[in-house]
Amino acid sequence: MKIxxxxxxxxxxxxxxxxxxxxxxxxxxxxxxxxxxxxxVLAPIDPQANxxxxxxxxxxxxxxxxxxxxxLDLDPHGLAVVVRLLERINDLERELRHLRAxxxxxxx
Amino acid sequence: MxxxxxxSILGVDRGADADEIKKAYxxxxxxxxxxxxxxxxxxxxxxxxxxxxxxxxxPEKRAAFDQLGSFQPGQEFRPPPDWWxxxxxxxxxxxxxxxxxxxxxxxxxxxxxxxxxxxPVPGEDYEVAVHVTLEQAFHGAEVDLDLTxxxxxxxGFPRRVPRKLKVRIPRGATxxxxxxxxxxxxxxxxxxxxGDLYLSIVLHxxxxxxxxxxxxxxxxxxxxxxxxxxxxxxxxxxxxxxxxKVPPGTRAGQQLRLAGRGLPKPHGAAGDLxxxxxxxxxTVLNERERGLFKQLAEGSTFNPRGHFESE
Numbered sequence: 001m002k003i004x005x006x007x008x009x010x011x012x013x014x015x016x017x018x019x020x021x022x023x024x025x026x027x028x029x030x031x032x033x034x035x036x037x038x039x040x041v042l043a044p045i046d047p048q049a050n051x052x053x054x055x056x057x058x059x060x061x062x063x064x065x066x067x068x069x070x071x072l073d074l075d076p077h078g079l080a081v082v083v084r085l086l087e088r089i090n091d092l093e094r095e096l097r098h099l100r101a102x103x104x105x106x107x108x
Numbered sequence: 109m110x111x112x113x114x115x116s117i118l119g120v121d122r123g124a125d126a127d128e129i130k131k132a133y134x135x136x137x138x139x140x141x142x143x144x145x146x147x148x149x150x151x152x153x154x155x156x157x158x159x160x161x162x163x164x165x166x167p168e169k170r171a172a173f174d175q176l177g178s179f180q181p182g183q184e185f186r187p188p189p190d191w192w193x194x195x196x197x198x199x200x201x202x203x204x205x206x207x208x209x210x211x212x213x214x215x216x217x218x219x220x221x222x223x224x225x226x227x228p229v230p231g232e233d234y235e236v237a238v239h240v241t242l243e244q245a246f247h248g249a250e251v252d253l254d255l256t257x258x259x260x261x262x263x264g265f266p267r268r269v270p271r272k273l274k275v276r277i278p279r280g281a282t283x284x285x286x287x288x289x290x291x292x293x294x295x296x297x298x299x300x301x302x303g304d305l306y307l308s309i310v311l312h313x314x315x316x317x318x319x320x321x322x323x324x325x326x327x328x329x330x331x332x333x334x335x336x337x338x339x340x341x342x343x344x345x346x347x348x349x350x351x352x353k354v355p356p357g358t359r360a361g362q363q364l365r366l367a368g369r370g371l372p373k374p375h376g377a378a379g380d381l382x383x384x385x386x387x388x389x390x391t392v393l394n395e396r397e398r399g400l401f402k403q404l405a406e407g408s409t410f411n412p413r414g415h416f417e418s419e
Contacts, residue, residue, distance in 0.1 A: 003252075003274045005275070006274065007278075007289075008288065011286060011287075027230055059288075063233070067143060071137055073134060086143065094321075097283075101324075
């Protein structure tokens with residue numbers, strides 16, 4: 001059986017997506033997305049704009065946030081704290097990898 | 109179908125009330141949620157726990173589960189004859205249904221019936237980790253994915269179907285990179301859109317190169333005289349060997365940068381390759397070598413610890 005090859009796509013950071021597109025792409029309602037913006041988990045490019053737009057990599061953030069919220073029964077504020085802390089852990093782990101890579105004979 | 113004991117998965121009694129079930133679920137979810145947990149098998153464990161909770165939290169499904177009877181986990185069983193009539197309007201059209209899918213099917217069946225028609229249900233999105241080597245990340249690669257995704261029959265009952273997929277990973281996808289494969293997730297139902305597949309790239313450790321973002325680091329051992337006099341060395345890079353000029357007086361720990369020799373970036377540019385200099389010392393010397401070092405020691409005015417004395 002021949003299997004066709006599918007392209008995996010980058011999240012093009014220069015591309016902007018509308019609230020409706022984001023909702024469609026991550027299977028979350030616009031109302032739920034609004035809530036994520038309200039509690040500071042998602043940031044529109046221009047919060048003052050009439051029609052919000054987002055960087056397309058917000059897709060991953062929105063999906064993660066929604067999953068956490070649903071699975072752990074978090075309220076919006078609890079969710080915001082968890083997301084902030086997860087971001088910090090991510091940054092610290094990246095920093096750690098960077099430092100380890102620079103260590104001669106470094107641990108891999 | 110194989111039996112799973114949802115009560116023992118959550119660690120509660122069969123008679124537990126809704127509150128106890130919720131409490132038990134929350135405790136286990138905090139421990140095993142794949143987004144926050146570092147436990148091994150966190151994802152698998154969480155799936156089990158979530159599946160148990162999905163059924164036990166809903167009084168109707170819990171009653172249906174209780175009516176199945178009690179078996180040993182993993183034991184083959186069939187629902188009692190009148191079970192289908194009582195809890196589902198119709199049964200699935202296939203035999204090899206999974207217990208989780210059976211209960212998921214009850215909801216879907218009800219949603220469909222309740223609204224008096226077939227409503228489109230979008231397919232689910234799935235996230236999978238894809239392991240690639242540094243060479244694959246550098247050149248781009250086609251990788252085979254073996255997935256198990258649900259498909260639905262006319263009644264809305266899901267069935268896990270193995271699916272083989274070939275995906276092209278673009279060059280320059282580095283560790284932790286997320287990629288999207290549109291339309292390759294779960295199938296939509298009643299004309300709903302198909303879900304997407306999210307890939308999370310995991311880079312295999314390489315024996316020579318250490319990766320951070322798109323930059324690479326490599327240890328470059330030099331002989332003492334090479335570090336002192338300078339030299340040209342043939343350096344391995346993911347794109348093939350290149351000549352690197354080492355200037356005279358190169359110190360251990362210094363980083364020599366080969367611009368653009370790291371992993372390619374999505375929009376044209378590329379990371380850098382850094383060679384970290386190490387001065388390697390021969391541990392076994394022949395007569396002549398020993399003589400030359402002695403000569404150097406006697407004739408040199410170099411004092412590497414001059415700064416100790418000014419203290």
